Amino acid sequence: MTAETTDFAEALRAAGLRVTQQRLRVLSILMQAQDHPNADEVFTRAREIDGSVSFATVYRTLSALEEAGLIQRLSFENEPARFEVMPSADHDHLVDIDTGEVIEITSDEINRLRAELVARLGYEIVSQHTLIRARRKPDA
């Protein structure tokens, strides 16, 4: 077991989950991913490594990891949910509507303003996510 998978294993145990090959695999796929794969893509990548992984397990694993706070589910418009390892800071996503490329963006100031606004309404933020659909500026 590599140092990397040892870390994963500890995180899983800390969340009260059994350390299975499948979970290590899914976590590792998401940690290595440069993009934001959906369940089907995670499944395909997992299959390349272990031909016996099932669809059901991928879905169950993704839900379990989400509930354990290890990964985050992203709900984009009109497409299956995508996943990413839990980010350290709240960040949002910009989708290039022409290429489909996803860019992560962060603004502490916006986060602060939002928290204030929500607090004024008598609420506490549990989670938040901004989806921006944008197009490259032609004159950029």
Added chain:
Amino acid sequence: MTAETTDFAEALRAAGLRVTQQRLRVLSILMQAQDHPNADEVFTRAREIDGSVSFATVYRTLSALEEAGLIQRLSFENEPARFEVMPSADHDHLVDIDTGEVIEITSDEINRLRAELVARLGYEIVSQHTLIRARRKPDA
């Protein structure tokens, strides 16, 4: 035809769509809605008025109206898409995770900051939406 439906009719024609009973009905339902109904709820409400409206038409109509810029599709997490008439100003949604209540929130300052941020990346915002899952403050 009431003044209200005349307005709808003009909006439809301006969008290059035929003015059908079904479209007027769906638009009218969304304009009167105090909530953010999903396709199924729109269908049910339409059925109460016209027993012949079909599911397929509701979905096709919602997509057509969205493309025409008359209504907006809201993608919440893990639930079917909801719809609202196109708002004059960009606004976001706060979902009370305990009651399911949806509250509309707006902040010109946040919108401005976001536009700036996106522009700096060389993009123009096509649409944007923030979903905040929140819980009432116990000590509010």
Added chain:
DNA sequence: ATCGATGCAAAGGTTTTGCATCAAT
């Protein structure tokens, strides 16, 4: 040995689509 996790297949819920008919232009 226990009991949670898995794989398979089948079902569930939401949305789309093919096609004949209808109705707005």
Added chain:
DNA sequence: ATTGATGCAAAACCTTTGCATCGAT
């Protein structure tokens, strides 16, 4: 009359679930 819109039913699509088996503890 033309052609887009509708209704119906069937399919597609994404996700969840029942159940027998497997494997982590």
